[in-house]
Amino acid sequence: MSSANGWGEGGAEGAPPEQLALIREGVRQARAPKAKPRTWRGAKLAGELPVARVLVDKGVLHLDRYFDYAVPEELDAEAQPGVRVRVRFGAGRHRVREGRREGGGLIDGFLVERLAESEYSGPLAALAQVVSPEPVLGPELLGLARAVADRYAGSLADVLQLAVPPRNARAEQKPSPAPLPPPGIPETGSWTRYGRGAAFLESLAAGGAPRAVWNALPGPGWAEEIARAVGATLASGRGALVVVPDGRAVTRVDAALSAVLGEGQHAVLTAEAGPEKRYREWLAVRRGSVRAVVGTRAAMFAPVRDLGLVVIWDDGDDSHSEQHAPQPHAREVLLLRAAHDKCAFLLGSWGCTVEAAQLVESGWALPLVAEREQVRASAPLVRTVGDGDLARDEAARAARLPTLAWQVVRDGLRHGPVLVQVPRRGYVPRMACAQCRAPARCRHCAGPLEARDAGALLCTWCGRDEAAWHCPECGGFRLRAQVVGARRTAEELGRAFPAVPVRTSGREQVLDTVPGAPALVVSTPGAEPVAEGGYAAALLLDGWTMLSRPDLRAGEDALRRWIGAAALVRGQGAGGTVVVVAEPTLRPVQALVRWDPVGHAVRELAERAELGFPPVSRMAAVSGTAEALAGFLAVVGLPGDAEVLGPVPLPVTQTGGPRRVGAPPPGEQWERALVRVPPGSGAALAAALKAAQAARMARGGSEPVRIRIDPPDIG
Known part of the structure; x- marks a missing residue:
């Protein structure tokens, strides 16, 4: 569907199918009606809706579900959907005697919904405490978190640890300021430098949902241009979310938003702000006091009301990739939000990633670029x-x-x-042709070759030895390390x-x-x-x-x-x-x-499509000790079109040295396998890996196996 100015609208019909399926499943699990349960017995409970469905803060896959608890009469008023609660969890969770629970330790959780009856047939333990009456987990955020967890083969509790900041009592007790009236439509400004720039802002101001990949011109003007796009969205009565890679970029966008919108129209969410200030700003967003947010990657889950625009700047920066489980990427989370909320999407950068080029190539987003004469004048x-x-x-x-x-x-x-x-x-140096400098790659899977002892070459992806390498570009046989x-x-x-x-x-x-x-x-x-x-x-x-x-x-x-x-x-x-x-x-x-990053990305995308590399294919990295990895791969029910590359040994981390996220413990020898599937099978791959990992953890597997969907480094 297109608007009058030619911009595609961000409705469900234009969203990537896998993303929509994940979002719909997340919302379905959050809102689906339950079968009529059996009654409970034991304590004096709330007169209406006496059952609380709780998500416990246990980030393990075999416990990635809801648990039912009874709502005591004295907690009836405070125990509302979305609040933080404490419950007993562990041995003896369902033993109730004279209204009191026995066994198990107190653990934090979120109250997801209130029910009239429970599906559990036995007596229910009661909520131990309502930590705060502030509802911090709404159905939209819950559905998004479930979709992210399923996409990355992780647990819902782990995602919510990233999405909801820790509670700060002093911040909660302070009322948020009253929301300001929306600002007027800002002037187009330097957006006129881009062929479709003025039309993009007009569509935002009119309540549209254009989707664009924006190749920004050199110079400092990008922050002000983002601020004007946010201003146009706020003028339509909707909210906007901007995610940038680091605090320096936040400072620039913050100053630009203040200059374009005025003070008090936006919130800043960064870890550097401190726990109290960050939580106070987050609460102002959730309560609707402000509808514009700028922040680093944690802000990708900000609960902006009536979301009309999501923006990510420089999506190729490593800082956009979360290092805590399940390690989502801010770009993918914002794509999920754009698909679910049917809002506008803007991916901007001076360069262009292959993922950005794929969004344009698929027709999901339109290019937002300047004419070549303007590029030459600015570069x-x-x-x-x-x-x-x-x-x-x-x-x-x-x-x-x-x-x-x-x-x-x-x-x-x-x-x-x-x-x-x-x-x-x-x-780490890799091998290349000594004559033409073309990278040395495996003939089987096109993975990079690495020199081992006695001059042997080994593929770091599939583990095959390469005894007779020659350069496909110039025919040379000599190699050099960079x-x-x-x-x-x-x-x-x-x-x-x-x-x-x-x-x-x-x-x-x-x-x-x-x-x-x-x-x-x-x-x-x-x-x-x-x-x-x-x-x-x-x-x-x-x-x-x-x-x-x-x-x-x-x-x-x-x-x-x-x-x-x-x-x-x-x-x-x-x-x-x-x-x-x-x-x-x-x-x-x-x-x-x-100065043609778009052309470079388009050519890279075409080559990866021919070779079956991400992002055209979906890939997962599975690592662990040789025995644990082999056992996991033997039982996982991978899709029929999945291809397993490897396993290959991972470098041993030295004790006391720097350690990368996901690297094996110091001194241990681990192996890694890459699992690749074609387009359309990414959700099935994630589901299979998650199910196998959950079953393994439920059996009490002692040796860890780590899974990462869309690993940033597959070399």
Whole structure:
């Protein structure tokens, strides 16, 4: 269905089928009428609806269901659907004597609904306590949480731990401010730079539900453009939700919302705010005092009333992937909300992920891009330095910096600050052709090859040995490992300009902004501060370090990080120049030179479709000890079209060293298998894995088996 201005509306008929099925099942389980139960006996209970259906806070799969409790007469008024309660759970849960429960320990939970009778045939234990009369879990949030749990093969209790912040009594006791009248329709502003920008805002203001993938122009204007989209939605009497990757981005959008909407029209949800302030802001949203929210990934579950627009900025950033079970991604959660609430959807970024390209390719969303002339006027000039240039360059051999880089830095410092992006240390090298640098991949499953002892090659996906590898691109037989680390390069650059201040931004200290005066700003990817007036120039060093990650997304992620840094540089008309030290013939480098992240994502999507890679296929990673993993794979009832790759050994985590989320315990040898299914079977895969894990836990399996749907790293 399309509106008069050509934007597709966000109704159920346009939603992805798997997402709608998950949402509908979640709402069905939350609202479905129950069969007439047998009566209970024992205590003096509430006169009407004496049974409380409770979700206990036990994040284990075999207990991922509701339990019935009796409502004592003294708790009748407070025990309303959505409130937090405490119940006894464990041994002796159903033994009642003289109205009192025996056995079991107190545990937190949520009261989901009140019933006249219970399906349980025996006597029910009574609610122990109503923690707070504040109803924090409504049916919409419950349905969304159930859908997310089912999509990611997790438990409802785990999702609600992410969705509902911990209670703070002082915040609850303070009344939320009265809601302000909706603001007027904001001016179109810089949205006129995009061909469909004005029509997008008009559709929002008219109560429509357009869905768009937005390729933002370089520069700081993206925050104000998001604020104007939120303002148009609020003017229609609906709410809006904005999810950004980090606190620095929250600060920018927060300031833009205050400038466009005025004070008091939005709430900010971040962990940095502290438990009391965050809970107070969350309550203001749930109570309807404010209808606009901006926050980091935890805000994806914010209970915005009359939701009319969901926005995610820079969906390729790792921060959007939740690290706690069941590890949902903010983009997928917002897609579920857009499908269920029939609201508008806006995915924005300077770059473009393959998932974003798939939304456009499928017709679910429309592209929101600027004309090429506008792109060229806004983007800086991008120049490249390849391996051949470095080999012929005396300056590069002496100081690991090409002559072109010296010249660009020297010229840029005359007009303002210069950004130097230095890749982090620690990327695992992968093998590539020594002649043409094409990645070495397995002939069976196209997974990345890794060098093992005695020069043997092993596929890190399916575990097959590769004894006779040759490059399919140039026919070469020699391999090379990519080099990691570039700190010495940044030090050399700083020593070369002793009269210029050097500022660093990275893991130890991340700068938000820097002055517009001449300076060298050395930053790791993702930590680049914004310069007042934009950077005069930027150096993107050691491109092969970023491209050599053993992961399917290496090229996409490198381009995203390059564009994220280059977007902070002044436009070509203002003299902005970017130098990237990487082979100019590589696809991500060419996409940066042309400033064409959308084209790069479209080509990546086509290749993944041909090879059956995500996001065209759905994939799950299952890991554990060799014995536990083999036992799990032997009993799980996978869909008939599922393909199991592996298992392969996982790197052993060293004691005392850094540990990635989902990595095996230090010193233990684990294996991992990848399970791949074609489009349409993702829900069946998640259901099968969840059922097998629940059955295994119910039997008391001692060795852990970890499941992750849509693993971000399958290399």
